[in-house]
Amino acid sequence: MSLKHTLSLLDLDQKLREIRTVIEQPAETSTSEESRSQSLLCCYMMSDEENPLATQACGLTEKDIATIKLLNETRDMLESPDFNRVLSSCLNRGFSRLLDNMAEFFRPTEQDIGDSGSVNSLSSVSLPLAKIIPIINGQIHSVCSETPSHFVQDLLTMEQVKDFAANVYEAFSTPQQLEK
Numbered sequence: 001m002s003l004k005h006t007l008s009l010l011d012l013d014q015k016l017r018e019i020r021t022v023i024e025q026p027a028e029t030s031t032s033e034e035s036r037s038q039s040l041l042c043c044y045m046m047s048d049e050e051n052p053l054a055t056q057a058c059g060l061t062e063k064d065i066a067t068i069k070l071l072n073e074t075r076d077m078l079e080s081p082d083f084n085r086v087l088s089s090c091l092n093r094g095f096s097r098l099l100d101n102m103a104e105f106f107r108p109t110e111q112d113i114g115d116s117g118s119v120n121s122l123s124s125v126s127l128p129l130a131k132i133i134p135i136i137n138g139q140i141h142s143v144c145s146e147t148p149s150h151f152v153q154d155l156l157t158m159e160q161v162k163d164f165a166a167n168v169y170e171a172f173s174t175p176q177q178l179e180k
Helices: 008-024 033-037 042-043 067-077 081-106 110-116 129-145 149-156 159-174 176-180
Strands: 007-010 126-128
Touching: 007 129, 007 176, 008 081, 033 149, 081 126, 081 129, 081 149, 081 159, 126 129, 149 159
Parallel strands: none
Antiparallel strands: 007 126
């Protein structure tokens, strides 16, 4: 897509959905139930099991059993359907917030309103991709640098996040887990 190509807010939403689908969803050829419930994002968060953990953990040796166990347990958690549902919900919330913030840049001007008479604000204003990219970059910086971060606060108030955090805490706080 050319940097001169213009997109409305609706077009931008559609393109972001397409990109997310390619990045987040497993290939259609997956047949096992387990691989269908696992997001491709797991491989970005932590390498797959076929790469030796010692290599992944910056030169840890087999003597570093506690760290290797922690890495294995983390990988198992990242690959769980529960984590993937929570991750998907958080990403949906984040992209929704991004698009909400982007909407102010797609507001029709007085001239747009005068030219068309009636304005569908979501599709009437288009911006070239060359202008959209820096706006998105600025939005990401804004969301990530706020103190306190309203986005993080928003995520922390999600019931799915609270429930998942409680489950992880409970799973790793049992006496059997503490002894391992």
